[in-house]
Amino acid sequence: MTTTSHDATLRARTEDLAQALALAGPRLDRVTAQRVETAVEGVRRRLELGVDHTVVAFAGGTGSGKSSLFNKISRLSFADVGVKRPTTARVTACSWSDGAEPLLDWIGVDRERRITHSEDLEGDGAAGLAGLVLLDLPDHDSVEPAHREVVDRVLPLVDLLVWVVDPQKYADDALHTGYLSGQVGSESSMVLVLNQVDTVPDSQRENLVEDLGRLLADDGLTGVHVQPASAKTGEGIGHVREILEEACARRSVAAGRAAAELDSAAAALLTQVPADIPWQLDAAVDRELEPVVGATGLDAVASQVGAAVRNGYGMPEVPAPDRDTIALSRARWLTRAGVALRPGWQRSLAESVAGADRLRAAVAEALKGVDLDVRGPAWSRPVRRAAWVCAALGALMVVAGVLALTGVLEVAGPWDQVLLGGGVVLLVVAAVLALVRAVVRRRLAARRRSEVARQGREAVRDVLVRHLGEPTQRVLVDHRRVRELARSARDLPSSRPLTGALRLSPARVASTEAPEQDDRAATSA
Structure with missing residues (x-):
């Protein structure tokens, strides 16, 4: 694969961070050292695997409906839904590519939990998601500690995080304190889907979205797109697909996620060397x-x-x-x-x-x-x-x-x-x-x-x-x-957040109209 400018920049930043880690050695506290080491090794491995694929993870709490949303996007019934969900701490993956196996091996997805999407299911509509690897993660707030361990292990490995929340628990402190507040700097690689909006009166939906935006601002996150949707009725699913298409079309999304991971690790490292020491x-x-x-x-x-x-x-x-x-x-x-x-x-x-x-x-x-x-x-x-x-x-x-x-x-x-x-x-x-x-x-x-x-x-x-x-x-x-x-590893501008507002070619626009029609049909039904 030809090395892109993103690759070259990321490699340089990664090596800067690796050199800083080696130089600092045992002078760093254990948590920071492990954080930086994980970022360096993760980005190195991701670059070795290339950025032709875009890894997107649906993450959320119990009852948020992310597995239903996963099935709705993939048009399959592969992810565990409902009472089956708490019984497994395994990740489910659907890839729109035959070449994603090494990437899924690296992420740690069991082979029996993988499926390759067939273009026959959507015809030309699948082209917009070419290269997508969609993951359905366990519930981060599950009573089973193994579930959270899987989530914590996989999150740093993905390119785009789609946090799925519901109207009842979107303000859950476990989500905001445990995860979202730690994602500052990764706004361009994150989207929130407010699922189950069909359970909220139309007059309250805008207020709900605004309140969620305020909570994100309190977490230190700015510019994160919030998309209302309903996996049950199909409302907003077409726009979620547009967001995923934008992520796939923007070849730098994988690089953007890697860059955000490096940025976060570099920021953690800078807490250990906060200022130059005036000494002669x-x-x-x-x-x-x-x-x-x-x-x-x-x-x-x-x-x-x-x-x-x-x-x-x-x-x-x-x-x-x-x-x-x-x-x-x-x-x-x-x-x-x-x-x-x-x-x-x-x-x-x-x-x-x-x-x-x-x-x-x-x-x-x-x-x-x-x-x-x-x-x-x-x-x-x-x-x-x-x-x-x-x-x-x-x-x-x-x-x-x-x-x-x-x-x-x-x-x-x-x-x-x-x-x-x-x-x-x-x-x-x-x-x-x-x-x-x-x-x-x-x-x-x-x-x-x-x-x-x-x-x-x-x-x-x-x-x-x-x-x-x-x-x-x-x-x-x-x-x-x-x-x-x-x-040096940190000071680079971030990409703009994903909103699904990508200007598509006429062919791509045509390919996205079918899901939108499905949305309207499902809604009217």
């Missing part, structure tokens, strides 16, 4: 850097290094980081990064980043690489020795000079002045050397202190990036990608 790696790391640095005592160690360089002795060590502070920092990180995430994504985030003990060990290991160099300048010791020698000699010479000047020590000529002056010079030199050495060591101490603090912060930052930031970034990138794929 650098800013997040910067917020936690100082608290973690504080837990390591890095600044105190840097000060000790500076003091050791300045004083020429001491060997500081980096203590083990405080575990409680590290754990608190990690918890604060998870809270900030995951505040807008759904629980599954929050769990994934917590599992992705390092635990408190691992983070503490990584910080301690990283700080071991910080250079705690407490050595002074290479020339510091010779200069100190020279200063001490100059000071000692200067002191001796000053003392000798003073003694010479006072006559205590006899020194000839001007040597008393030389001794005194030379001593003073040596003391000044010693003081200058000591001052220079002290200034240089103080500056070096400041640089070493700053370098230890810088290296330590870089080491801590690197740990935060590798053990917290990058895992968080990967989770949020996946989150953003899942959201983009879900939006």
Whole structure:
């Protein structure tokens, strides 16, 4: 079969949704994951089977008359009616095609519950329903749980849902809450038939239809066509057939149903990734850097290094980081990064980043690489020795000079002045050397202190990036990608609802006049 534009678009949307499902994985809640997986597999299988057939299901509650309507449309008495109905949870199918067997196998219709419509029953009138596969489903409100299970399994597989309701139970909460409200977005693939209108006075029928429309609006459904009919008298049956003919003629109805299924699944997926997460790696790391640095005592160690360089002795060590502070920092990180995430994504985030003990060990290991160099300048010791020698000699010479000047020590000529002056010079030199050495060591101490603090912060930052930031970034990138794929699978316009107002060719019009005449004849009878 040639791939149509509908097929190509649906395949692309399906693969987007499948990729989003694979990427999200266990981060989705079980119900959503199963919902998306069912939609992906269902649409894939439907596309494999092609869209040459249009699968229409009559669904409704007990006593709505959908089986009678099924028999009326097919002009057969194949579907179980009346008291026989509650005894079976099996689907009945009538196909206007010989090639529907693989499709019915996929839907799960038992072979003994299938019948192929013969064109001899209607002559040319059957042409308008060519490719139709009509299903009669069990009652969704049956006391037998198996009946509802069948309905819930089959509904996602059909192209057009015809909900058959009756004047007594059209407002049934089981229908509106259990099914119709969950079909928002599928309006173009849904029709309501208000059956048994022959039991309602003519003056009340319009009000009844309006009330049903209001209930649909309360369910969030807009544009769904409501068709009054009576399987008993034949009233409106011709128009129901026109709706089915429009569905068969509109080759995109199968694609439309598949698209609606993808749209619904994508919307469910978007509830798990409701918004983009405003998060930046650098800013997040910067917020936690100082608290973690504080837990390591890095600044105190840097000060000790500076003091050791300045004083020429001491060997500081980096203590083990405080575990409680590290754990608190990690918890604060998870809270900030995951505040807008759904629980599954929050769990994934917590599992992705390092635990408190691992983070503490990584910080301690990283700080071991910080250079705690407490050595002074290479020339510091010779200069100190020279200063001490100059000071000692200067002191001796000053003392000798003073003694010479006072006559205590006899020194000839001007040597008393030389001794005194030379001593003073040596003391000044010693003081200058000591001052220079002290200034240089103080500056070096400041640089070493700053370098230890810088290296330590870089080491801590690197740990935060590798053990917290990058895992968080990967989770949020996946989150953003899942959201983009879900939006891509969802954001397409819907088809218009089916109303039976299709413009038919003259031949097709002629083929639909017979049922309308039957309607009038049945009514007059």
